Each structure stands twice: as structure tokens, then as C-alpha cells.
Amino acid sequence: MNTIIFLIIISILIFVHELGHFFMARKVGIKVEKFSLGFGPKLFGFKFQDVDFKVSLIPFGGYVKLAGDSRQEYKGRSYEYLSKRPGERAKVVFFGPLFNYILAFLFLWAVYCIGYPQMSTTVGMVMEDMPAESAGIIEGDKILEINGVRVKYWPDVLANIKNNVVKDRVEIKALRKGREIDFSIIPVKKEEKDLFGKKRRVSFIGIAPSNEIVKERYNIFTAFGVSLFNILKLTYFTLKAIVSLILGHLSLRESVTGPVGIFNITSEAAKYGFSALLHVTSMFSLALAIFNVLPIPVLDGGHLLFLGIEKLRKRPMSEKVEQRITDIGFGFILILAVFILFNDLIRYGYWDKINGLLIKWHTK
Numbered sequence: 001m002n003t004i005i006f007l008i009i010i011s012i013l014i015f016v017h018e019l020g021h022f023f024m025a026r027k028v029g030i031k032v033e034k035f036s037l038g039f040g041p042k043l044f045g046f047k048f049q050d051v052d053f054k055v056s057l058i059p060f061g062g063y064v065k066l067a068g069d070s071r072q073e074y075k076g077r078s079y080e081y082l083s084k085r086p087g088e089r090a091k092v093v094f095f096g097p098l099f100n101y102i103l104a105f106l107f108l109w110a111v112y113c114i115g116y117p118q119m120s121t122t123v124g125m126v127m128e129d130m131p132a133e134s135a136g137i138i139e140g141d142k143i144l145e146i147n148g149v150r151v152k153y154w155p156d157v158l159a160n161i162k163n164n165v166v167k168d169r170v171e172i173k174a175l176r177k178g179r180e181i182d183f184s185i186i187p188v189k190k191e192e193k194d195l196f197g198k199k200r201r202v203s204f205i206g207i208a209p210s211n212e213i214v215k216e217r218y219n220i221f222t223a224f225g226v227s228l229f230n231i232l233k234l235t236y237f238t239l240k241a242i243v244s245l246i247l248g249h250l251s252l253r254e255s256v257t258g259p260v261g262i263f264n265i266t267s268e269a270a271k272y273g274f275s276a277l278l279h280v281t282s283m284f285s286l287a288l289a290i291f292n293v294l295p296i297p298v299l300d301g302g303h304l305l306f307l308g309i310e311k312l313r314k315r316p317m318s319e320k321v322e323q324r325i326t327d328i329g330f331g332f333i334l335i336l337a338v339f340i341l342f343n344d345l346i347r348y349g350y351w352d353k354i355n356g357l358l359i360k361w362h363t364k
Helices: 002-027 085-116 131-135 154-162 220-247 259-269 274-292 301-311 317-347 350-363
Strands: 032-048 053-064 117-119 124-125 142-146 170-176 181-185 189-191 198-204 207-209 213-217
Touching: 002 032, 002 053, 002 085, 002 259, 085 117, 085 220, 085 274, 117 274, 124 131, 131 181, 131 220, 142 154, 154 198, 154 207, 181 274, 189 350, 198 213, 220 274, 259 274, 301 317
Parallel strands: none
Antiparallel strands: 032 053, 117 213, 124 207, 142 170, 170 181, 189 198
């Protein structure tokens, strides 16, 4: 079942991406010859309005084949890709990531309308010899306020406690068996790395959440605003994380995942229901959109870079130079993909299982 869910999510992301290219190509008058979901041998398909729609064997990708999209095939006809102005071609390239970005927002909006599963503010564990235990907090206490600020979900609890580095105490109001209790706690100050790999001082009191799940739900209009704010915030954090990776503040090994990681994440999300899966799909769609506009040859961002250079020079780069740069980009993506695959196999324990099977097979 998890494999089917994973393949459905991957297919949705790819289909929407290619639909963006397809939509804009038709809009600017470029003939679309093929629309493929997947690579390799054709499994099934149909032809509609001179477009060959098909589903192919290898699900990790897809493509839209445009008439005259290479210099070898280009014959100067008005409906060919290379006959269009750089700006029109750039629209065709950009609309793939744009459709993924729009999908990410729409799915997130749906999530907040349906209800997003969040951990409640109920304490599930109190660590020994930590400030919370000394103050008298026990398992089952429901935290209502921290330093006078109302908290609704566990991430709010975590953020308000960790960010309490200026004050000497954390003032907590909790609910225990229908009775409100106040706690004044002196936290432990520690140093940890944030999402972007930078060290910062944070406060700890020694509590962990319970397994209680509550739904964060809004009406359709409020959900629109919440989703828009969150999608913009996530875009900022993603771009900042990419910069941190480039500068070496973040570990590539710990911060990036591929198909194996996506499979594990979607499998975990499936345990929490449809809205959790929708949320995960939204996040992957956002990541795909941003990754694809990076100025790396082979990616959509690389094509946009070439088109920008063509616009400035009033003529395209030489085919030889463009091919060399594309080959370098392809090599980089290939090395990155292999690294991420092996890293995921090790991170999620599959490498040990593979080694175990190989040892058993070798000793037979």
C-alpha cells in the first residue's frame, strides 16, 4: 500500500510539472508532439489532437516533447519551439515549476480546510533530573500558556521554551484534571544548531509531547491566508537552506533526501491520514518547484539561464559550448543523485539489509 501511495504522489508531482510546460507551449503556439508520464518503454497511452499521451515504465520523471526543440530537428516552422522569442520559450520552461508551486499552495490550503494533524500541548514524558521534574510537572499536564502567551500545539510549546534565553525563568500555566496550575521554572541553557546549521543558545526544561493528535483547522477564507503566509515562509526557509548548503553551514548528508527518503516520509505520513499525506505532497511539490529553477544546466533553471544569455547577446550560445555546459550539469546532477541514493539507503537502514542479503547469498 505504501508503494502505491508513493507512486501516486510522485506521479501527481510529475504530471502537474509537465502540464505546466504543456499548457504554456500550447498557449504560445508551439506544437506538442508527446506528453509522457515516466521514461522508458511505453506501457499504455492514447492520441488526442495530434499529441501522443503515454505512461512509461520508469515512474521517476516525465517529459513534454515539443516540435523543433533541438537545433538538429528545427526546420524554421512557426509552431516550433526554437522559432519562438526567448521570452516565450522562457514562459514554457518556467511554467513547469510554477504549476508545482501553485499545486503546493492549493494542497496546503486544502490541508488547513480539512484539518492538519498537530501534536497537542499535553506532556507525554518528563525527563529525570531536569527542571520540569523539579518544578512538579507530570505526564498528562496540558500546557496552556508560556510566559503569558497562549499555546495551541506542541511546536508552539517548543518554540516558546527554546527561545526563552533572555529571561532566567519560564512561566508555565498548565491544566491538570480540570485545575489550572502555575509553574516557575529555571531552564537549562544549551547550544544547538538551528535549521540552517548555525549555533544558537536555547532553553530546555526536559519535557516531551504525548501521542495525542489534534486538528488545526480553519474556514476556507482564513485557511487561504494561513496557507499563503506559510507557503511564502517555507519558500524563504528553503532558499535560505540552499544558501546555507552552498556556504557549508548545512550538511548535505543530513539535509537532502531522494526517492528512498520520500518513500519513508510518505509512509510515515500515511499513518496520520489523508491531510498529512496532502501536506507532505505539498511540501515535496514546493521543493520540486524551487529545485527546478536553480540555474543548473539540465534543470529548468539551467534552460532559463541559457535563454537569459541569449536575450542579452541577441543570439544563442554556440551549440558546442551549450552542450559542454549541459554535460557538466548532467554530470553534477548524476553524482548528486547517486550520493543522495546511497546516503538514503544508509540513513534508513536499507544498506545493512542489502549487505545482509549479499552475505547470506555469498555463504550459500
